[in-house]
Amino acid sequence: QLQLQESGPRLVKPSETLSLTCTVSGGSVSSDKDYWSWIRQPPGKGLEWIASIYYSGSTYYNPSLRSRVTIFLDTSRNQFSLRLTSGTAADTALYYCTRYISATGWFDPWGQGTLVTVSS
Amino acid sequence: DIQMTQSPSSVSASVGDRVTITCRASQTIDSWLAWYQQKPGKAPQVLIYAASNLESGVPLRFSGSGSGTDFTLTISSLQPEDSATYYCQQAKSFPLTFGGGTKVEI
Numbered sequence: 001q002l003q004l005q006e007s008g009p010r011l012v013k014p015s016e017t018l019s020l021t022c023t024v025s026g027g028s029v030s031s032d033k034d035y036w037s038w039i040r041q042p043p044g045k046g047l048e049w050i051a052s053i054y055y056s057g058s059t060y061y062n063p064s065l066r067s068r069v070t071i072f073l074d075t076s077r078n079q080f081s082l083r084l085t086s087g088t089a090a091d092t093a094l095y096y097c098t099r100y101i102s103a104t105g106w107f108d109p110w111g112q113g114t115l116v117t118v119s120s
Numbered sequence: 121d122i123q124m125t126q127s128p129s130s131v132s133a134s135v136g137d138r139v140t141i142t143c144r145a146s147q148t149i150d151s152w153l154a155w156y157q158q159k160p161g162k163a164p165q166v167l168i169y170a171a172s173n174l175e176s177g178v179p180l181r182f183s184g185s186g187s188g189t190d191f192t193l194t195i196s197s198l199q200p201e202d203s204a205t206y207y208c209q210q211a212k213s214f215p216l217t218f219g220g221g222t223k224v225e226i
Contacts (some may be wrong), residue, residue, distance in 0.1 A: 047156075047207055049216040054165065060214040063121065096163055105170065106154040110163035112216025 002027040004097045004111040012091075012118045018084040022097030022111060023077070030055055032076040035100035037107065038071065038082045040093040048093075052100050053080060087118040122146055122210050126219030133226060137216045139195040141222045145206035146187045152211040155193045156186055158221075167206075168193065200226055 006019035012109055022036070027105060029036055035052040042048075052060045070083045072120040094115050098107040123146035133139050143153065152169040156164035166175050168184035171191055181196045195202055203226045208219040 047209075047217065047218040047219045052214070052216070064217050098163075100216070102211075104154075105152050105154075106166045106175075107164070108166055108207070110165075113163055 002109055003097065004074045004099070004109060006095060006097050006114040008114065008116070009101070010114065010116060012116060013120055014088055014118055016087055017108050018087050018091060018118070019081065020095055020114065021074075021079050021081045022067070023079050026077075027076070027099075028055075029073050029078055029080055030106045032099075035102060036071075036073070036080040037100045038100050038109065039096045039098060039110075040091075041113075042086055042090075042093045042098070050084075050095075051082065082093045092116065104120070121215055121222045122149060122217055124208075124210055124211060124217050124219040125206055126208055126222050129220065130169060130223040130225065133198050133224065135198055135199045135200060135226060138200050139202075139224060141206055141208075141224075142194045143186075143191045143193070143219050144209055144211075145189045145191075148179075149210045149212035153191050154185075154209045154211060155182075156207045157202075157204045157207065158207065164207060171203070198224075198226060202226070 003025045005023045037052040053071045066077045068085045073104040094113045096113045098110040123143045126151050153171045155168040158164040172184045185192050205221045205223045
């Protein structure tokens with residue numbers, strides 16, 4: 001059974017970089033033909049897709065975040081990661097890692113989510 | 121980018137009521153639409169995919185319809201455990217986008 005788990009600092013200072021890692025178990029980031037993805041949800045607000053990376057390494061970004069976001073795979077550790085530079089309070093959110101199944105068009109499964117706060 | 125507009129933003133209904141949530145895409149997405157249910161403190165879970173296909177294990181009181189730009193999620197007989205926020209998501213193309221959500225209160 002595929003499982004995903006987010007990890008990374010919970011508190012980031014303004015202007016600094018937010019870095020999160022998703023550890024995948026029960027599947028492989030380098031062979032499963034799906035898109036590994038990050039989605040965030042500010043407190044009390046809706047869902048925002050951030051980025052996805054295909055098992056082959058092709059990347060897709062939300063245009064509103066493209067200039068600040070990088071998503072990448074670490075196949076040796078079966079992980080994928082997110083870097084978001086120049087953090088502001090608007091980046092405070094619950095960050096989920098998930099798998100996007102392009103054949104059916106949905107995200108599943110999801111990690112439990114990790115709350116990242118951008119504050120001094 | 122494809123914009124997804126959900127309505128209403130919230131609805132209050134009673135047990136046994138029929139509840140309908142609509143989602144409109146800014147351009148045609150064929151049937152590339154999924155619906156999710158999110159309960160407080162939990163990650164979203166898919167209910168419907170390809171506009172009208174019920175995910176395994178989802179109660180039959182949930183149904184989806186529509187194609188092109190207009191879609192509907194219907195709960196035929198509202199149950200207490202259906203209190204949640206519901207989101208639509210288009211899967212036609214990147215960037216993937218979600219509707220703003222509909223909070224269902226009982």
